[in-house]
Amino acid sequence: MSDFSPVVVFYILSESLGIWLWIVLALALALLVGITYAALRLRAADRSPARPLVMAAIAGVLTTAIFTFLVPGWSHAEISALNGPVDYVFAILFSMVPAGIVAALVFIIAGLRCASGMARTSKNLVGAIKG
Amino acid sequence: MKRREFLIAGSAAALEGLSVNASQAQTSESRAKIVIAGAGAAGLSLASRLRHGMPNATIVIVDAKKQHHFQPGYTLIGAGLWSPSQVTSNNADYMPRGIEWIQEAVTAFEPETNAVFTTSGTRIDYDFLLVATGLKLDYDAIEGMDTALIGQNGIASVYAGPNEAQASAAAIDRFIETGGIGLFGRPTGEMKCAGAPLKMTFIADDKARRAGRRGAVELIYNAHTGGVFSVPPVNERVTEMFAERNIAVNYTHVLAAIDPGSKRATYRTADGEVTLDYDFIHVIPPMRAPDAVLDSPLPWQDGNLAADGWVEADKATLRHPRYPNVFAVGDIAGVPRGKTAASVKWQAPIVVANLIAETAGRTGSASYNGYTSCPMVTGFGKAMLIEFDYEGNLTPSFPFIDPLKEQWVSWLIEEKGLLGAYRAMLRGYA
Structure with a gap:
């Protein structure tokens, strides 16, 4: 495995995925920006990120479970082709790619809803006190 | 650029x-x-x-x-x-x-x-x-053989090129539909990808099983020596798998001639020439x-x-x-x-x-130790990632992959990983 340096792995991925590598990288960047934005909004609203994190984790685990059964099909194989722990580990690792996307999206949506909900509640509370 | x-x-x-x-x-x-x-x-x-x-x-x-x-x-x-x-x-x-x-x-x-x-x-x-x-693929060295025959009369040969490999796939499917005797084997002498003759045998077996037609086909592998693969542990494992899958093996059989009209193949053996009938044959030419x-x-x-x-x-x-x-x-x-x-x-x-x-x-x-690799496909979704050196020592690149075990991850490397790695190699980066 010593010849699998980051440069080599990058080139192999680049040749394997073609334009999809850049689409995946762009998507990963966009999700990272979204996660950062949602986390900042939660902080500004003084809300704990625990609830969006739990929701994201649940969504990620469910997506991993579903895709673990679908990944063999992507390689012209059936689920019965998985033979032993190493195969399952790799199927799970590959499933974590779509799972990561889903989990990130859930965190962003839940985080923003949570933050804006708090903002609305605070506004209503201030309005009620003034009124 | x-x-x-x-x-x-x-x-x-x-x-x-x-x-x-x-x-x-x-x-x-x-x-x-x-x-x-x-x-x-x-x-x-x-x-x-x-x-x-x-x-x-x-x-x-x-x-x-x-x-x-x-x-x-x-x-x-x-x-x-x-x-x-x-x-x-x-x-x-x-x-x-x-x-x-x-x-x-x-x-x-x-x-x-x-x-x-x-x-x-x-x-x-x-x-x-x-x-x-x-x-050079020396198809002419097999009497009666011509690349134009690939895909016809039960003749297949994936080595000749991509179109011939596609014609071979269709020939395998027709053979499974009609049933009969399928002959596989390899030439004597040095050849490229010595695992491919075995892979095609395993693939035909697996396709027949999936089609529910395994009982209708008889598969025979004609080995050019006294073994099916030159690396002892791989030879033992493949021989065992052939036995489990009811694939018969003839040893020291080297294809010398085919008669496409009567569907008969002649082999040179230690005891002289032997002629076998076939309904399907995967021809691999001598290489030079x-x-x-x-x-x-x-x-x-x-x-x-x-x-x-x-x-x-x-x-x-x-x-x-x-x-x-x-x-x-x-x-x-x-x-x-x-x-x-x-x-x-x-x-x-x-x-x-x-x-x-x-x-x-x-x-x-810098010194080359003879490293070579053969992701041995043993069925749809299964392969053994076999790597070895001049001495016949198994030299696995990934310590977590057992080279003699049929695994999906080895198939994944063959089906999804090799093309990208190959292209990166052509560009000098892998």
């Missing part, structure tokens, strides 16, 4: 700081003229690495072939999973900038005068010659050096590699012992193993590293 190449190069440059392949890090300012005969996997890989490592050298690559084929994919076409377009691209796409590509075939080698000649009669002089012509190499002084002059014209080469450095400025890489190299793309992946960096060292006034110490 195309936009995509720019993006890739830029990103790789950013990663370069993290890790640099030792052989790529060495460079030579030499202005030597290097001629590469052949633009296949070995020729292109050498050209790319030399362009990086010897920026001032004049590098000439000579090959008439414009299309490039990812040959490890032929068995997947033969399985009916891939299409010919998935393994076909253009050599121009991989030709490094700054390389002169002469689009003619080499017709003669004259190592005494350091020159090669092309189809137009042009003489090309060199300081160093890298012979990477590939090999192309005529230009065979007719030159480059091949071994004696020993078991001499008859087929393999270029004489030191098995560790791939340098020609009689012509020290000549190296042989890939299928044409007269070394005990190594007629696979995986071998090229290791051979090319060794030759380039030693050439760079020599032209820079250093002593090259």
Whole structure:
């Protein structure tokens, strides 16, 4: 495995995925920006990120479970082709790619809803006190 | 530079700081003229690495072939999973900038005068010659066989090319539908990807089982020696699997002739010629050096590699012992193993590293251990990732993958990973 340096792995991925590598990288960047934005909004609203994190984790685990059964099909194989722990580990690792996307999206949506909900509640509370 | 190449190069440059392949890090300012005969996997890989490592050298690559084929994919076409377009691209796409590509075939080698000649009669002089012509599939050596027959009358052969591999897939399907006797085997002598004959046998078996037709077909593997594979643990494992799957084995059977009309195949055996009836046969031709190499002084002059014209080469450095400025890489190299793309992946960096060292006034110490690899497909979704060296030692690249166990992850490497790794190798990055 010593010849699998980051440069080599990058080139192999680049040749394997073609334009999809850049689409995946762009998507990963966009999700990272979204996660950062949602986390900042939660902080500004003084809300704990625990609830969006739990929701994201649940969504990620469910997506991993579903895709673990679908990944063999992507390689012209059936689920019965998985033979032993190493195969399952790799199927799970590959499933974590779509799972990561889903989990990130859930965190962003839940985080923003949570933050804006708090903002609305605070506004209503201030309005009620003034009124 | 195309936009995509720019993006890739830029990103790789950013990663370069993290890790640099030792052989790529060495460079030579030499202005030597290097001629590469052949633009296949070995020729292109050498050209790319030399362009990086010897920026001032004049590098000439000579090959008439414009299309490039990812040959490890032929068995997947033969399985009916891939299409010919998935393994076909253009050599121009991989030709490094700054390389002169002469689009003619080499017709003669004259190592005494350091020159090669092309189809137009042009003489090309060199300081160093890298012979990477590939090999010749000698279908004519089997009496009655012609590549035009592939796909007809139960004849298959995935080696002949992507279209022939596709015709072979259709022939396998027809055989499974109609039932009967299927013959498999391999030629005597050195051959490229010695695992492919076994893979095609396993694939036919698996397809028949999936179609519920295994009972209607009888599968027979004709081994050219007393074993089915030259590496003992692999031989034992495959023999065991053949027995489990009811695949019969005839030992020391080498295909000599076929009669497509009567569907009979004649084999040379230790006890004389034997003729077998068939409904399907997977033909793998004997392999030898192309005529230009065979007719030159480059091949071994004696020993078991001499008859087929393999270029004489030191098995560790791939340098020609009689012509020290000549190296042989890939299928044409007269070394005990190594007629696979995986071998090229290791051979090319060794030759380039030693050439760079020599032209820079250093002593090259890179050495090739005979590494080769055969992802042995044993059914749809299953393979054994077999890697070994000159001595027949199993040399797994991934410690968590058992080379003698059928695994999906090994299949995944074959089906999804190898093409990208191969293309990266052609560009000199893997």
